[in-house]
Amino acid sequence: MEKGTDTLKKGLAEMLKGGVIMDVTNAEQAKIAEKAGAVSVMALERVPADIRADGGVARMADPSKIKEIMESVTIPVMAKVRIGHFVEAQILQAIGVDFIDESEVLTPADDKHHIDKRKFSIPFVCGARDLGEALRRINEGAAMIRTKGEAGTGNIVEAVRHVRTVAEQIRSLKKFQDGMLRKESEKMRVPYRLLIDTLRLGRLPVVNFSAGGVASPADAALMMQLGCDGVFVGSGIFKSEDPKSMASAIVKATTYFDKPEVVAKVSENLGMPMSGLEISKLDIRLQERGW
């Protein structure tokens, strides 16, 4: 009997496909998310919009907080660690979370190295803005990618930009001759075989969700139509006027992303979504963290 294999790590990500992963900060929110149909919850101390507003160093959540959330739901629980902070990751593995997010939403702990994710038995998800960044994370052992938006803004524009960038880069691989593909892999600092896998599949070799900026059912359906396997919703639910309805509507819109009549119906009477921020007016762009 084997545990912690690549197949098991990537397999859990496969099971999350077509679903919504919601940021929650306590047991009550976790229960609301589960009841609304979330496939998983991300246990946090503060949602990205509050991290952004509060400033200061953002770290892994208090383990007791994460355990409280784990005890309140039966769906998988994820939690975030700082980029490169492998001890925070060891702590999360020790308390038994299902998935670790090495996240730029928290303040990075290492400006050169990401965590060597192969050393862990539970899967990791990491953010990426382009194909090179995604494949570097996969090469380090990430079992799942989320194309980065700009977290905590309720603004979808960055998520769209990056998912389109990755798709365009994958399409352009077809144009390369073998020698050029090797050069491209050197430029991206990723193994040649990973690029070949991506070319053969016509998509990233792991599950890819959208994250950052999703604030409405239409946003979720947009990211699904652009080819994402599912969506993370951070501040978009619990910073909206009516989190229960918003959560449930985003779940339905993610499943029925290609059925506008369903997305229309679930978009009715949700109250105010989170207010949102203009990207050009931001002091900090979280998406730029990660290397």
Added chain:
Amino acid sequence: MRIGVLALQGAFREHSIMLQSLGVQPVLVKTKEDFSGLDGLIIPGGESTTISNIMYSRGIDASILNLHKRGIPIYGTCAGAVILSKDSGSKVKPLGILDISVKRNGYGTQKDSFEAPLQIRGIGDFNGIFIRAPIVTSYENGAEILSEHGNSPVMIRSGNILITTFHPELTEDSGVHSMFLDMVKRNI
């Protein structure tokens, strides 16, 4: 042969790829209308809370029960097995199509997920991939136990219903899917 794969959430892509490798073009099933003309249905793994939530809110439960009433074969993997069960031991309200009781996440969380070699009756050696898998805690007398792991059944056939608590769609081995297609062929 028209095989549907319930595509509300979860690993429906992997099941579809497996069916394609066996020369069957699957139909992704998301709405009541998609059920027309099906000869078989696969309910994939995923999150049973999510799949059941969408299933009940969109009236898909009635379509699956109707399929079953007409004797159409149904195969459920992992979360699919939970949904087909009579008792999920949790908040998830199952369809009660197969007379088994299950314990969701029976082995524990992701750190307890595992791969183990299995023996399947009529297939032989098979790599069992168990991801936050349910454990079958009781089953009806007539059920055919096709494979066991650690004293619990992990693959059961009863009439036109097949379940596995593991994920054959994540392997390269199409044995279990072939067995299901045989059930469908015999039924047409």
